[in-house]
Amino acid sequence: MSYEADVCIVGAGPGGALLGYLLAKKGLSVILLEQNAELGKAFRGEHLNEEGEAVLKSHNLFEAIEAHGLLRMEKLEYFNNGQLFKTIVADPTVGHLGIHVPQAHLLKVILDKTHQFPHFTCMLNTKVTQLATDESGRYVGVVASKDGISIEIASQLIIGADGRYSTIRKQSHIDMAKRKHGFDLLWAKIPAPKGWEPAIKMALIGDKQLSLFAQTNGFIQIGWNIEQGSFSELRKQAFTPFIQQLTKAFPDLTEIVVQHIQSWRDFVLLDVFSSHCDSWGTEGLVLLGDAVHTMTPTGAFGLNSALKDADCLASLLSKETIAQFDVQVFQQMREPDINEVLTKQIEKEQTFAANFLETAS
Template sequence: MNYQADVCIVGAGPSGALLSHLLAKKGLSVILLEQNAALGQAFRGEHLNEEGEAVLTSHHLLQAVEALGILRMKKLEYYAKGRAFKTILPDTAIGHLGIHVPQAHLLKGILQETQQFSHFTCLLNTKVTKLITDRSGRYVGVVATREGETIEIVSQLIIGADGRYSTIRKQAHIDTQKHKHGFDLLWAKIPAPQGWEPSIKMALVEDKQLSLFTQAGGFIQIGWNIEQGSFPQLRKQAFTPFIKQLTDTFPELAETVTHHIQSWQDFVLLDVFSSHCDCWGTDGLVLLGDAVHTMTPTGAFGLNSALKDADCLASMLAKATIAQFNVQEFQQIREQAIEKVLAQQIEKEQSFASNFEDWAS
């Protein structure tokens, strides 16, 4: 089966979903491809900052997402020796310190608003295998497999919004520079104790960052930095002393941690790195989000930067001029902002321990 559209977007993550909505709203025909069988299955950040919130609000999408369930953070606390020694409250004009948005809620909320457009098509369980070029070398479509069938999608513009391991980037032979940050991350998710306030809590354990993020639905996400590449050796050691550091730091979590984190297998390891591409696309093809600038989890900038990418790109595309779209102009507009965010991440990582100097003294 063959499809045709003005734009083919590969990857139904935050940037791909938002871009689909914005372009369909402008009257462009859009086909959105997602390799997973359901939305929200890939690992992505789930915290909106002011920029991400502003993007969704400006396009009247936050209300649809909120109806599915979000959670506004009421405070940020720094912990040591089992107690909070510093608390940061939100600006009263803003009212929160970030918003937890479950990934599935964000994507569903955006795309349910997009389904109203007859010129929008979303194909799940569809894996791109190859790019199609015309005689001049311009990219004009993709080949994909869907439920055992090979399909072709022809379009004027291909968008690679397919994440840090982007197939589109690889197929287009666009190089990426990868940067390690000296740490990896252990994730775990536990039920929140009764009465737990929506908050972000930070601690320093053996000079490593330990963070708790309250989540919608009554959960807490634990993010625990460990030395880069150390997990194979770490998991050979006794588990109890390691997890005791968590309960000593946050005693109110002792019961739920005991019931829900009982072995190394209850953690998920995230290989932490950032990356950037000197080239954001070429004739007929554009990369955005993690596909072109992967970020670390620090500061939850990745999701919000991806939404900003989509917002910016949509503002530059119109049905009459899509064939003449200049990817270099898009890159120039967004690249400086991305470089600034990456610098902020490094600064936050390097200065994290300084938040605990007053307590130590």
């Protein structure tokens, strides 16, 4: 079975979905592919900063997302041995220190907007298996498996928005330089106690960061940095002494933690690294978001950077410009900001423990 579109976007995360909507709004035909059978199911970062918020507001999407449910973080708190010792409150001109937005809410709002465009198609459970080129070597489409059936999609431009392990990046032989940061991350999710405030709470366990993020619908997301590559050995050890470090840091959560985190299986492991590519694309193909510049979870920049990529790329594409699109223009517009963010992440990681020096005795 064959299809044709101006643009084929691979990856229906926030960056790919937003780009698809913006391009369809400009009159380009778009086919958006997602390998998962459902949207927004993966365990991902879900925090908007003021830049991501501004992108969504500029396209009149934020109000509808807010109607579905979001939570503004009012303060950042630092704890030592179960005691609060420092609080940072939101700048009144910004109104928050980050906004929790469930990815499912974000994607639903964006993709609901695409229903008005007959030239937009979203295909779920569709995995790209091969890129197609013409006689000059320009990429002109993809071969994919949809519900187990092989399909072909011809397009003027392929956009890889398929994340840190991007198939499109690998298939197009674009080199990625990976940097490890000395830690991996354990995620967990627990119900919030009654009256839990919308805040981010931080503690230091050994020399590693432990973070709690309030979420919509009465949950707390736990992010616990551990030594890089240590989880396989760590999970061979007794679980109780490990989890007691969490309850010592946040005693108010003891009962809930005991009920909901009972073994190593209750954590999700994230292999932490950042990356960059010297080239963001080639003839007929462009990468965005984590596919071309993977972020670490530090500072929750990844989602926001992907939204900004999509916004920028959409501004460069139209029916008139797509055939002559130069990926280097996009890269030159976005790369300085990305490099600044990656530098900022490293600085935050290296200086995190300094927040606790004043409590040392």
